[in-house]
Amino acid sequence: MTENTTIRLRYEKTGRIRFVSHLDDVRLWERAMRRARLPLAFSQGFSPRPLMRFGPALPTTFASSAEYIDVELAEEIIPEDLATRLAAVLPEGYGVLCAEALPGKGESLQAAIVAAEYAVLVEDVSGRFPSGFEAEVVHALEADALPVTIRRKGEEKVVDLRPAVLDARVVPADGAGADVLAAARAATTALPRDLPDHWLWCRLASQPRSARPTEFLSVLPSRPRARLVHRSAQLVRDETGSFAEPIDLSLSQESCDGQIRTQTQGSEEARQHAHAAASEAG
Amino acid sequence: MTTSAHTSQSLWHRIEGVLPEVSKPARYIGSEGNIIRKEPSPEMVRWLLVFPDTYEIGLPNLGIQILYELLNDRADAQAERAYAPWTDMATVMRREGIPLFSVDRHDPARAFDVLGFTFPSELLYTNLLECLDLGGVPLRASDRVEGDPLVIAGGHAVTNPEPIAPFVDAVVIGDGEDAVADITAVLGDLKAAGASREARLTALAAVDGVYVPSLYAPVPDSGLEGEGCSVAPKTAAAPDRIDKRTVADLDAMPYPRRPLVPITEVVHDRLNVEVFRGCTRGCRFCQAGMITRPVRERDPAAVRRTVAAGLAASGYEDVSLLSLSSADYSGIDTVLEDIMSDHGEDRIAVSLPSLRVDAFTVDIAAQVQRVKSTGLTFAPEAGTWRLRSVINKLVTDDDLFAAAEAAYASGWKRMKLYFMIGLPTETDEDVLAIAALATRCVEIGRRHHKGASVTVSVGGFVPKAHTPFQWFGQDPPHELDRKLALLKAATRRSGIKLRWHDSAASTAEGIVSRGDRRVADVIEAVWRGGGVFQEWREHFRLDRWLDAAQACGLDPETNVHRERGRDEGLPWDHIAAGPRREFLWDEWEDAHAARELEDCRWTPCYDCGICTDYGLEHRVGSLTPPAGGSQGTGRVPAEVA
Numbered sequence: 001m002t003e004n005t006t007i008r009l010r011y012e013k014t015g016r017i018r019f020v021s022h023l024d025d026v027r028l029w030e031r032a033m034r035r036a037r038l039p040l041a042f043s044q045g046f047s048p049r050p051l052m053r054f055g056p057a058l059p060t061t062f063a064s065s066a067e068y069i070d071v072e073l074a075e076e077i078i079p080e081d082l083a084t085r086l087a088a089v090l091p092e093g094y095g096v097l098c099a100e101a102l103p104g105k106g107e108s109l110q111a112a113i114v115a116a117e118y119a120v121l122v123e124d125v126s127g128r129f130p131s132g133f134e135a136e137v138v139h140a141l142e143a144d145a146l147p148v149t150i151r152r153k154g155e156e157k158v159v160d161l162r163p164a165v166l167d168a169r170v171v172p173a174d175g176a177g178a179d180v181l182a183a184a185r186a187a188t189t190a191l192p193r194d195l196p197d198h199w200l201w202c203r204l205a206s207q208p209r210s211a212r213p214t215e216f217l218s219v220l221p222s223r224p225r226a227r228l229v230h231r232s233a234q235l236v237r238d239e240t241g242s243f244a245e246p247i248d249l250s251l252s253q254e255s256c257d258g259q260i261r262t263q264t265q266g267s268e269e270a271r272q273h274a275h276a277a278a279s280e281a282g
Numbered sequence: 283m284t285t286s287a288h289t290s291q292s293l294w295h296r297i298e299g300v301l302p303e304v305s306k307p308a309r310y311i312g313s314e315g316n317i318i319r320k321e322p323s324p325e326m327v328r329w330l331l332v333f334p335d336t337y338e339i340g341l342p343n344l345g346i347q348i349l350y351e352l353l354n355d356r357a358d359a360q361a362e363r364a365y366a367p368w369t370d371m372a373t374v375m376r377r378e379g380i381p382l383f384s385v386d387r388h389d390p391a392r393a394f395d396v397l398g399f400t401f402p403s404e405l406l407y408t409n410l411l412e413c414l415d416l417g418g419v420p421l422r423a424s425d426r427v428e429g430d431p432l433v434i435a436g437g438h439a440v441t442n443p444e445p446i447a448p449f450v451d452a453v454v455i456g457d458g459e460d461a462v463a464d465i466t467a468v469l470g471d472l473k474a475a476g477a478s479r480e481a482r483l484t485a486l487a488a489v490d491g492v493y494v495p496s497l498y499a500p501v502p503d504s505g506l507e508g509e510g511c512s513v514a515p516k517t518a519a520a521p522d523r524i525d526k527r528t529v530a531d532l533d534a535m536p537y538p539r540r541p542l543v544p545i546t547e548v549v550h551d552r553l554n555v556e557v558f559r560g561c562t563r564g565c566r567f568c569q570a571g572m573i574t575r576p577v578r579e580r581d582p583a584a585v586r587r588t589v590a591a592g593l594a595a596s597g598y599e600d601v602s603l604l605s606l607s608s609a610d611y612s613g614i615d616t617v618l619e620d621i622m623s624d625h626g627e628d629r630i631a632v633s634l635p636s637l638r639v640d641a642f643t644v645d646i647a648a649q650v651q652r653v654k655s656t657g658l659t660f661a662p663e664a665g666t667w668r669l670r671s672v673i674n675k676l677v678t679d680d681d682l683f684a685a686a687e688a689a690y691a692s693g694w695k696r697m698k699l700y701f702m703i704g705l706p707t708e709t710d711e712d713v714l715a716i717a718a719l720a721t722r723c724v725e726i727g728r729r730h731h732k733g734a735s736v737t738v739s740v741g742g743f744v745p746k747a748h749t750p751f752q753w754f755g756q757d758p759p760h761e762l763d764r765k766l767a768l769l770k771a772a773t774r775r776s777g778i779k780l781r782w783h784d785s786a787a788s789t790a791e792g793i794v795s796r797g798d799r800r801v802a803d804v805i806e807a808v809w810r811g812g813g814v815f816q817e818w819r820e821h822f823r824l825d826r827w828l829d830a831a832q833a834c835g836l837d838p839e840t841n842v843h844r845e846r847g848r849d850e851g852l853p854w855d856h857i858a859a860g861p862r863r864e865f866l867w868d869e870w871e872d873a874h875a876a877r878e879l880e881d882c883r884w885t886p887c888y889d890c891g892i893c894t895d896y897g898l899e900h901r902v903g904s905l906t907p908p909a910g911g912s913q914g915t916g917r918v919p920a921e922v923a
Contacts, residue, residue, distance in 0.1 A: 016298065017545065019307035024546045031315070031543060031597035034628070048629050061302050089597070091315055091545055 004041040004051070004072040006105050007079055009086075010098040010247050012065040013058065014230075017093030022057035028091065029069060035089040038082060039075040055109035055234060055246070056116070056210050064231035065097065066116070068109050068246055100247050107236075112246060113206050115166055117233040118213045120200040122224045129198055134170040136220045137200065141168060146219045161219060164211035168202035206234070294388040296380055304371045308546035309337035312385035315543030316595060318350065319386055322360040327469045329353055329361040329462075330384055330394040330431070334401070334409035335817065337365040337385075341542060342550040344604065345400050345437070348537040349462055356463070358470045362386035362394070366409045367416065369814065369821075375416060382417035391417030394431050395469060398462070399450075401437035404794040405787070405816040407446055408809040410435070414449070421806065423451050423496055428479050432486075434465070441526075441573050441859040442747035444513065445794050445801040447495035452486045454493075455859050456526030456573070457559070459535050461491045484519045491527035493857065494520065500799055504851035511798045512851035526573065526859045528898055532559060533584045540595045552600035552633070553592045557585055557617065561606035562900070563638070564879045565663070566674045566869055567705065569746035570606055572860035575892040577883055578901045582613030586620045593625060600631045608634040610883075612904035635659070639685040640677045658689050661700035664708075665715030671876040672707050674869075679719065686723040690730040697723065697736055703765045704743040704757035704788070706873060713765045716740070717772035724777040737779040740769065742788035746795050748860030750869035752852065755845035756792045758838075759785040759824070786824035790816065792842040793827055798853035803834040862891035 013025070020028070030050055033040055042048035051072035058064050073082075079099035086096050124130040140146060146161040204211040214226050238244040301307035322328050331349055333340025340346065346363060353361035362384035367375060375381070382391040391397060397419065399410055411421055419433065420426045426433075435446060436454040443453040454461045468485050477485075487494040495513075497520035504512035515522060529535060541553060558579040561571040580588075589601055601621060605611060614634075621632055639660045662682055663675045670676065689697055701716050720738045727734025742762040745751040757765075762785035773780045794801055807830035808816075815821040831838060846852070848867060860866070865888075872879065882888055883900055893899050 016294070016311040016313055019301050019311050020545050021308065024308060027547070028545055030599070033597070034599065035315075035594070035597035042629060060307065091313055091543075093313065 004074055005076050006070055006072050006102040007077070007082055008100050008102050008106060008109075008247050009069045009071065009083070009096055011067050011069065012063075012095045012097055013067055013093060014063045014065070014095075015093040017091065018061055018063045021060045022054075025058075025067075026052070026054060028094075032086055032090050032094075033071065036082075036085040038071075038085065039073050039077065041072040041074040053109060055113050056206050058231060059212060059229075062229045062231055066231050066233045068113075068234065070102065070106055070109060072105070098247050109246065112236040113234045114237055115203055115235040115243060116206050116210065116231055117201070117203045117235070119171075119230045119232050120202065120213045120217070121227040121229075122200050122217065123227045124222065124224055127227075130222050130224045132222065133200075133220075133224060134198075136222060137168050137170060140216070140220060141165065146216075148215050148219050150215065159209075161211060161215055164205040164209075165216055166203040166205060168200065168216065170198050171201045173197050173199060203235075291390060291393050292388045293380055293383050293390055296378065297383065297388055300371075300374045300378055300380070303374055305368065306338075306546065309365070309368070310371065310385060311545075312388070313545055314341070315545070315597075316540040317386060317542065318354045318361075320354050320360045325470070325474060326358055326360045327396065327466045327473060328394040329359060329396045329398050329466075330364055330391055331361055332364045332366075332382075332397055332399045332413055334366050334399055334406045334413055335815070336368060338546075338548045340365040341544050341548045342554060343400065343402075344538070344554050344556060345458060347542055348535070349398070349458055350542075351537050351539060352459060352535070353462065353466065356466060359466045362389065364391065364413070366413055366815070372412065372416060372814075382413055391419065392431060395473065396432045396434055396465075399433070399435045399437075400458075401435060401439040401446075403817065404439045404445070404791055405822075406439070407794060407805045408813050408816055410446060410449060411806060411809040412814045422448050424448070426451070426479070430479075432469075432479075432482065436461075438570060438573065439795075441569070441857060442796065442854040443493055443495065443857065444799045444853040445797040445805060447498075447513075447799050448802045449805075450495065451483060452492050452494050454527070455491050455524050455857055457529045458527075459529050461489065461527045464489045465492065487520050491525065493524040498856070501851065511853055512855045513799065513853070514856070523856055523858050525896070526857075528576075528896060529559070530578065530898060531901070532556070532578050532580050536584065536588060539588075539591060541592050541598075543596045543598070550602065551598075552602050553589065553596055553598040554602050554604050555585060555588050555592060556580070556604045557608060557611045557613070558605045560900075561610070562882045563607060563610070563676075564674050564869075564881060566672075566750040566873050567663070567702065567743060567745070568606075569749050569860075572749050572866075574606070575861070575890070576898050576900045579612060579903055582616045582620070582903070585613065585617050586624070589617075589621055590624055593628075593630065599629065600633060601625075602633045602635055604635065607638050609637050612902050638677060640681040658694050658696070659698040659700065660685060662719065663700065663702055664705060664712060665701065665717075665719055666712050668876055669705060669708060669712045671878050672873045673705055674873070674879055676878055676880075679722075682719060683722060683726060686726045690727045690734060695727070695731045695734055697727070699723070699736060699738050701738060701740050702743040703740055703769070704762050706751060706754050707876075708765075710765070710768060713768050714772050717769060717776070717778070720773065720778045721776050728777070735777050735779060737781060738769075738773065739781045739783075740766065741783040742785045744788050744791045744795055747852070747854045748857075748866070750866045750873055752796065752866065753846040753848075753870055755843050756788075758843050759789050762788060784819070784822070787816075787822055789838065789842065790822070790824055790827040793831060793836070793838060796853070797836075797841065800834060800836060804830045804836060807833060858895075860892075862895070865890045 030052065033050065040050040042050055053070045055068035058067055079101055083096040083099040122129060122133060143162060146165065147158050148161045149156050149158050202213055202216060204213065213229050217224050217226055234246060235243040236246045297310060301310060331346050333343055333346055350361050350363060353359040363386060364382055364384050383389060414421050414433065419430055432451045434452045434454060435450045436458050440453050441455060465486065468489055469482060472482050472485060483494050483496065486492050487497055497515060497517055498513040499516050501512045501514050544551065558577060560574040560577040562575060562577055563571060565571050603617065608614065618632060637660060639662065662677055664670045664673055667678060686697060699720060703713055716738065720736045723736045724734060727736065742757065745754040745756055766782055770780060793804065808826050811826050813826045883902055884906065887893065
């Protein structure tokens with residue numbers, strides 16, 4: 001038997017499709033791959049399933065331009081071909097951004113991804129960008145602990161969010177990354193016509209649990225709401241311990257449509273927090 | 283209503299804002315694979331096809347999907363879909379003033395010319411009112427004015443349309459495909475001419491298979507104690523009798539071509555392909571078997587093409603071959619082999635949801651098993667041969683045991699058996715025999731697998747219009763509960779898992795299924811009391827129905843639990859949806875004598891009235907019954923000791 005080929009896909013999920021759950025995403029991608037007539041490899045056993053592995057779940061209502069799937073194929077295929085064939089059959093709102101063949105099976109996305117970046121449209125009860133928001137963010141980053149109540153398996157539990165907040169800052173709407181938001185905005189009619197000048201950019205740990213930007217907002221004194229959350233990057237650690245993309249963007253420029261911009265300039269302080277989070281997990 | 287700048291009337295921008303508040307928001311976004319977003323134009327007849335239950339239940343509905351494609355293929359029509367919003371969404375919609383909307387373009391219900399509801403079962407009727415109310419459409423047809431949409435109902439339940447007659451403008455009896463096309467043509471012309479609502483209703487009454495309730499009035503003294511039970515035309519424009527529509531050649535309707543592929547979890551989430559319509563096995567309790575006659579098979583080659591096209595367009599991993607009894611399909615072996623040879627390598631699984639035990643063979647078991655295990659369900663319906671002769675479900679104990687042997691030997695470890703309690707002439711021995719049959723199946727299974735099990739699912743029988751049992755006095759809930767208790771005691775420690783339907787729900791269904799026009803008030807009172815989603819346990823309460831019936835002066839003893847007389851008027855006498863009334867009465871008498879009736883596909887015609895009155899005939903590929911059948915083969919059924 002020949003070796004299977006593993007291809008890593010980066011995809012986007014924008015517009016109304018953001019109300020679809022992660023479990024639904026899994027089923028939907030399996031069907032799309034069948035419609036694209038890809039040479040899927042199947043698991044052994046009584047109920048064979050296509051061999052597909054997803055990265056950390058994206059919460060329902062979040063948009064994203066940085067979701068990942070590793071799919072095993074029984075035949076070799078040019079990654080760009082796969083992207084083209086999928087593009088023709090995917091439901092609206094989903095799009096393949098990059099595809100890359102992995103050497104071997106690759107490390108599990110669930111285990112490898114340690115952090116994620118989010119662009120968040122923040123508003124107060126009157127639908128405006130909250131005044132004093134920036135000071136609240138700075139103040140939160142200076143705190144030693146950020147206790148937050150989360151629900152797990154139906155039970156409420158208090159955890160410290162601080163180690164999971166690797167970085168957070170207020171960014172002008174015309175700054176870096178704004179094009180990511182613009183793409184999400186284009187498909188989201190519920191947004192106010194006159195967008196606020198600023199939005200929240202944050203990098204949160206995905207290990208030992210995926211921290212959510214909405215949890216970060218809930219620890220701020222004025223409790224602002226998230227109008228839209230867009231996941232703009234997910235990060236692994238490279239050999240040197242630095243944050244890196246799970247897919248080699250320089251190799252796959254051909255199939256990337258130019259929408260992808262990443263923010264990888266984390267502060268040293270944030271890096272330390274990430275290490276703290278990782279050691280807490282171990 | 284003001285129109286927003288970017289799209290015509292789409293409510294999406296308002297809906298999107300509230301979706302984070304509600305459960306399962308993907309129900310409301312549309313965006314399915316193969317969705318049709320046809321731009322409406324003023325001369326088109328716009329249909330909103332409404333399934334009055336949740337999105338998860340409604341999306342796979344084949345009737346809606348067929349009409350959706352068929353209407354959008356027409357130049358003079360445009361069709362979209364809506365489903366009943368779950369209670370949390372309905373609350374938010376009322377708070378925000380968001381009306382019932384289509385999931386295709388998110389247009390409000392009032393933007394459509396016709397709201398077409400389908401009713402597979404009677405308990406959905408309160409959701410008709412919920413949907414109309416959310417849509418801003420007056421509940422009663424008599425309160426609707428020019429500019430209000432026409433409300434049209436179809437589906438098996440409405441073959442007795444009287445319980446919802448005041449709420450609907452028209453009812454389609456029988457197959458929907460041709461009727462909906464005719465209605466579209468008629469309404470399109472009248473729309474262009476700017477005709478009045480009254481003129482449109484009169485024109486609809488002239489369309490074959492269409493019943494316009496407002497043109498009929500109750501006949502005094504047609505029921506018991508001076509009740510106006512039957513109805514008769516008020517005007518010459520309304521026919522005395524409404525004959526059902528029948529699509530004679532299903533191959534002329536090759537739908538669905540591009541099945542809707544949901545983006546969230548739904549029931550029956552697979553490629554559904556109809557292999558034939560109609561059934562002449564003649565089960566006397568079965569409304570579907572009576573009202574969908576005659577048998578019309580699709581050509582196996584056409585089924586093969588539809589499956590191939592459907593799989594390519596959907597990416598589905600499962601195919602379900604639908605009919606009332608799929609193993610009776612004369613092309614079943616060919617089709618199963620073709621599907622396996624075309625798609626076996628793609629790990630496609632085939633399921634046959636309605637299998638008769640007497641037509642289930644090792645060959646079929648092997649074909650269905652070849653790729654992936656699917657569930658296996660049989661419906662013997664009654665515990666003894668005597669009672670099965672009464673209901674004319676002519677499968678023997680040995681048929682069942684042979685099917686169990688074939689199934690367990692082919693690798694299945696579980697089987698599910700459907701039975702009814704509360705059937706005519708039923709005794710406690712008949713009820714207890716259910717446990718004995720299932721126990722024997724467990725024993726057969728355990729010869730093959732240590733953990734083999736049998737699930738027995740029991741429902742209380744509700745007599746339906748257009749069947750030989752339409753005169754039967756339904757068992758009251760306490761009697762159903764007593765019989766169920768017998769069965770529970772008899773299946774303890776046996777390897778049998780017993781499941782049952784709530785006897786209270788059977789009683790509510792009974793109030794509606796053979797009800798007359800007065801039942802509309804009961805339905806409205808239940809809805810006003812908060813009774814939506816009545817097929818959902820968490821929303822169903824029998825006392826709402828009983829209180830409403832009492833308030834409306836309807837006594838369930840008289841209307842549900844009493845046996846009706848031969849010459850009594852019936853509320854559906856003006857609807858010709860099934861065999862002739864005389865034939866049904868003969869069958870009712872034969873049932874009491876436990877006299878069996880063979881399947882007319884394979885034996886001479888006994889003139890039930892369907893083929894002879896409508897110039898139709900069976901379309902079957904073979905004049906011999908499927909292998910192993912005890913019905914129509916001349917084999918003497920084994921008596922139960």
